[in-house]
Each structure stands twice: as structure tokens, then as C-alpha cells.
Amino acid sequence: MYARLLIESLRRGTRRKLLAVTAVALGTLGTTALAEVMLASGDRLAADLGSYGANLEMVPAREGETLPIGDLAVVRRIFWRNNIVALAPFFSLRVRLEPAGTVAPLVGTWFDHALEPGWRTGLPRTRPTLKVEGRWPRDAAAEVVLGRRLAERLALRQGDELQAFLGTHRESFRVTGVVTSGGDEDDQAFAPIGAVERLAEQPGRFTRAEIFALTAPESGNTRPDPARMSAAQYEAWYCTAYPSSIAFQINRALPPARTSVVHNVTQATADVLGRLRWVLVALAAVALAGAAVGVTAAMTATVLERRLEAGLLVAIGAARGRVVLFFLSEAALLGLLGGLAGGAAGLAGGRLLGSGILGVAIPWIPVLLPFAALLGVAVAVLASLAPVARALERYPAEILKRATA
Numbered sequence: 086m087y088a089r090l091l092i093e094s095l096r097r098g099t100r101r102k103l104l105a106v107t108a109v110a111l112g113t114l115g116t117t118a119l120a121e122v123m124l125a126s127g128d129r130l131a132a133d134l135g136s137y138g139a140n141l142e143m144v145p146a147r148e149g150e151t152l153p154i155g156d157l158a159v160v161r162r163i164f165w166r167n168n169i170v171a172l173a174p175f176f177s178l179r180v181r182l183e184p185a186g187t188v189a190p191l192v193g194t195w196f197d198h199a200l201e202p203g204w205r206t207g208l209p210r211t212r213p214t215l216k217v218e219g220r221w222p223r224d225a226a227a228e229v230v231l232g233r234r235l236a237e238r239l240a241l242r243q244g245d246e247l248q249a250f251l252g253t254h255r256e257s258f259r260v261t262g263v264v265t266s267g268g269d270e271d272d273q274a275f276a277p278i279g280a281v282e283r284l285a286e287q288p289g290r291f292t293r294a295e296i297f298a299l300t301a302p303e304s305g306n307t308r309p310d311p312a313r314m315s316a317a318q319y320e321a322w323y324c325t326a327y328p329s330s331i332a333f334q335i336n337r338a339l340p341p342a343r344t345s346v347v348h349n350v351t352q353a354t355a356d357v358l359g360r361l362r363w364v365l366v367a368l369a370a371v372a373l374a375g376a377a378v379g380v381t382a383a384m385t386a387t388v389l390e391r392r393l394e395a396g397l398l399v400a401i402g403a404a405r406g407r408v409v410l411f412f413l414s415e416a417a418l419l420g421l422l423g424g425l426a427g428g429a430a431g432l433a434g435g436r437l438l439g440s441g442i443l444g445v446a447i448p449w450i451p452v453l454l455p456f457a458a459l460l461g462v463a464v465a466v467l468a469s470l471a472p473v474a475r476a477l478e479r480y481p482a483e484i485l486k487r488a489t490a
Contacts, residue, residue, distance in 0.1 A: 105465065108375070117431025139212070152291055152342055175295070176287070177292060189273065190274070196208055212266075214266070217263065222261050222275070231262075258276055298331050300326050309322060311323075332345060377467065422461075424458040425454070
């Protein structure tokens with residue numbers, strides 16, 4: 086009997102009920118789309134933000150020394166190895182560049198080096214914001230790229246020959262491109278690290294390395310000391326991809342080196358990601374508030390229209406709680422329909438939002454659909470509770486008198 090009454094009630098006043106379903110659908114659509122973007126794009130956004138500068142730096146533990154370049158493979162064997170996106174060693178020298186006779190930094194590094202099978206890395210991956218007119222050098226070739234200001238001083242362009250002198254040692258290069266960054270790179274030359282090592286007579290060595298890792302946000306002022314942590318704190322910290330925990334693991338794997346966190350980069354990334362999450366949460370709250378207002382308006386109109394029916398039910402002996410439950414059950418069904426429709430549309434909307442605005446490929450996350458349905462039910466029931474309770478707070482005779490007036 087209760088189910089028949091509920092079904093018949095849903096069949097009546099379809100315009101107002103459609104308004105309530107639409108309000109819930111729009112609210113859950115926005116919330117589901119924003120949740121999908123926030124869940125699926127966190128790593129990609131962190132990578133994009135972090136790529137403006139490597140977030141870890143490795144130098145020799147003893148000042149003035151160099152490190153074996155072969156030791157860098159250890160970085161890909163730590164617990165968080167899959168979070169290491171790229172790394173690049175550097176060997177920097179101040180050399181005399183001919184034909185102009187200009188003294189400038191010559192930086193040796195990797196450009197597209199296979200550190201292990203299937204994993205290539207180098208400067209373009211640790212600093213993807215660098216813009217090169219031409220192409221990057223090949224690691225095994227005698228090639229070089231020049232910073233924009235340095236190229237202007239040398240009056241050289243792509244295809245020209247360049248010679249670098251350090252004492253009695255000389256290396257010849259062909260210019261393959263010009264780099265523009267707006268920073269120190271504009272005054273530097275970048276060449277394969279093997280050629281620079283030969284100039285310095287230190288084959289197979291490097292002076293520092295940049296490491297770009299996907300990390301969880303961590304305060305830039307936080308410098309945790311594992312020795313002072315409890316066992317539970319240490320386990321939680323070690324098993325979270327914080328920049329400091331990744332640096333700690335690299336230091337344990339490579340004692341001759343000292344890896345530290347580039348705090349200005351990690352702090353900026355954490356701040357931007359944190360604010361972005363709050364913006365998405367605020368937008369989702371606004372969408373749900375709008376849905377609640379729409380449902381409240383629709384249910385208020387429905388209850389006022391059917392107050393005679395409600396008064397009769399109470400007058401013939403129905404408990405007020407059962408009558409309230411009847412109207413709330415109707416609202417829950419409307420919320421369920423709206424939540425399912427809005428959740429399905431939100432999954433598609435999240436993919437469009439990620440690819441069209443953020444440039445992030447968003448995968449399908451169907452687990453959000455039941456949450457959207459539950460959210461729709463919750464919004465509809467909570468928004469209907471006040472008007473339903475308010476309409477039935479009077480005595481049956483007063484309800485009937487007001488309904489027939």
C-alpha cells in the first residue's frame with residue numbers, strides 16, 4: 086500500500102518533480118565533474134607545476150669532489166623509484182669559446198639518455214619549460230645548444246661551428262639550437278656531458294644532479310628529522326611520497342652524495358595545489374547549495390499543494406512521522422534519479438573539463454557514480470526536511486481549515 090501511494094504520488098505534479106530532479110542533477114553533475122578532475126589530475130598537475138624546476142638536488146657529500154655518473158642508476162632502485170620522473174647530471178666548466186674568445190659556462194649534461202631499459206631522461210625532461218629553437222644535441226655527438234644571450238654575443242646560430250678551450254684541451258662542437266628561458270640558461274652553453282668531462286679530464290664524473298620526482302605536498306619549512314620520530318611517525322613519513330622522504334631514501338642508497346629538497350619549488354607546488362583543491366571544493370559546495378535551494382523550492386510548493394492530503398492522513402490516524410517519512414521517501418527517490426543522471430553527466434563533464442581547460446587526460450572513474458547517487462539522495466532529503474516538517478507542525482484540524490480556505 087505504501088509503495089502504491091508513493092508511485093502514485095510520483096506520477097502527479099510531474100513538472101515540480103522534474104524541477105527537483107533537474108536541480109539535484111545539476112548539483113551532482115558539477116560536484117562529480119570537479120571530484121573527477123581533482124582525483125584523476127593530481128599527479129599530472131603536480132608534475133606540470135613541479136616541472137618549472139626540479140624539486141631535488143644532488144651534490145657530493147664532500148665539497149669540491151665529484152661523483153661517479155654510474156651511481157645515478159641507484160636512484161631508480163629506491164622505494165619511491167616509480168615517482169622519479171626524470172634526472173640529469175651536470176658538469177659545469179668556465180671555458181673560452183671561439184671564434185669570439187668569450188669566456189662562458191659550458192654545462193655538460195644528458196639530453197636523451199637511457200639510464201635503464203625503457204627509461205630515458207635528461208635536461209629536456211627535468212626542465213621542460215626551456216624553449217629551444219632548433220633541436221637538442223645528441224648525447225653521443227659533438228653538438229651544443231647556446232643560450233639566447235650567449236648566442237648573440239658569439240654571433241652564432243644553428244649549423245655554425247664552435248670550439249671550447251680549457252687550458253691546452255679543446256673540443257669542437259656544431260651548434261644545433263638556441264635556448265630561451267629568461268634565466269641563467271640564456272648565458273650558458275649545453276653540450277653532452279662526455280665532451281665536457283674530457284675537457285676537465287674527469288671521465289665518468291659529475292658535480293651535481295637535478296632530480297624531478299612526483300611528490301605529495303609538504304610545507305617548504307618542514308625539515309623532518311627521522312631520528313626523532315616514533316616508529317609510527319617514521320613509517321607514515323617514509324611511506325608517503327614527501328620530497329624529504331624521497332631525498333632521505335636517495336641519501337641512504339648513495340652515501341657519497343647529499344640529496345636535498347629544493348624548498349622554493351616544493352613550497353610553491355604545495356601552495357598552488359592546495360589552493361586549487363580549495364577552489365574545487367568551494368565550487369562543488371556552491372553547486373550543491375544551488376541544488377538544495379532548487380529542491381527546497383520544489384518540495385515547498387509540493388507540500389503546500391498537498392497539505393489537504395497530509396492533513397487527512399494525520400486526521401484519520403496516520404502518525405506524523407509516517408507522513409513526514411512518506412514525503413521524504415518521495416524526495417529521496419527524486420534525489421536518487423537526479424544523482425544518477427547528474428553523476429553520469431558529471432563523469433563525461435569531468436573528462437571534457439580536464440582535457441579542454443587543464444590539458445589533463447582524465448580516465449573514467451565509475452566508482453564516483455554511486456557516491457553521486459548517495460549525494461543526490463542526501464541533498465534532496467535534507468532540503469525537503471524543513472518544508473515538510475513545517476507544513477505538518479500544526480494540528481490536523483488547523484491543516485484542513487487552512488487547506489480548504
